[in-house]
Amino acid sequence: MMRLVLQSLRQTGDLGRILGRMAERGDVILLHGALGAGKTTLARSIASGLDVPPECYVTSPSFSLMLEYPGRMPLYHIDCYRLRGEDDVEESGLMDYIVADGLTVVEWPDRLGGLVPAEHLDIRMDQAGEQARKVIVTPHGRRWLERMDALKAACGAASILVEN
Numbered sequence: 001m002m003r004l005v006l007q008s009l010r011q012t013g014d015l016g017r018i019l020g021r022m023a024e025r026g027d028v029i030l031l032h033g034a035l036g037a038g039k040t041t042l043a044r045s046i047a048s049g050l051d052v053p054p055e056c057y058v059t060s061p062s063f064s065l066m067l068e069y070p071g072r073m074p075l076y077h078i079d080c081y082r083l084r085g086e087d088d089v090e091e092s093g094l095m096d097y098i099v100a101d102g103l104t105v106v107e108w109p110d111r112l113g114g115l116v117p118a119e120h121l122d123i124r125m126d127q128a129g130e131q132a133r134k135v136i137v138t139p140h141g142r143r144w145l146e147r148m149d150a151l152k153a154a155c156g157a158a159s160i161l162v163e164n
């Protein structure tokens with residue numbers, strides 16, 4: 001587990017680009033946090049780190065459930081906010097994109113219940129000021145565990161405050 005403090009919108013951008021550059025095919029990133037915490041904002045910079053062209057502006061997929069963007073691998077940006085639970089998720093057809101041939105980023109992943117894949121990176125964002133955000137990053141499974149040192153180093157190099 002790693003605790004970060006993002007002091008500005010720009011630092012959220014830095015974190016997202018780091019994650020996008022580190023992403024490997026089949027990765028899953030789950031974004032937890034309240035309304036307005038910054039999940040979609042982080043997803044937008046993850047897209048940038050994945051080389052999704054700037055003209056493909058990443059917006060909230062809350063009504064479409066899933067939006068796909070072309071990068072060095074596909075980005076599947078999912079928002080489960082409007083789903084009530086596992087049954088809804090199964091009916092929605094989203095499971096085809098939860099573990100896929102690119103990077104999957106999910107907002108409101110608590111709706112997935114027992115459908116959460118074993119290998120994923122959990123990111124919890126909490127508002128701590130107008131632009132300040134507290135972030136807890138937790139790897140689940142070998143894929144992300146192996147990259148935690150590199151992720152920590154990249155955050156430090158980008159002057160993101162890494163606690164403990």
Ligand SMILES: Nc1ncnc2c1ncn2[C@@H]1O[C@H](COP(=O)(O)OP(=O)(O)OP(=O)(O)O)[C@@H](O)[C@H]1O
Nearest residue numbers: 008009012034035036037038039040041130131133
């Ligand atoms: N450090 C920061 N990181 C992320 N967003 C920030 C930051 N500082 C300010 N903001 C602002 O906070 C808002 C976050 O909105 P965003 O849509 O990303 O939240 P969200 O977590 O996706 O919400 P929702 O649950 O409604 O989808 C944006 O207006 C953004 O500009």
Ligand SMILES: [Mg+2]
Nearest residue numbers: 039040060107
């Ligand atoms: Mg959002």
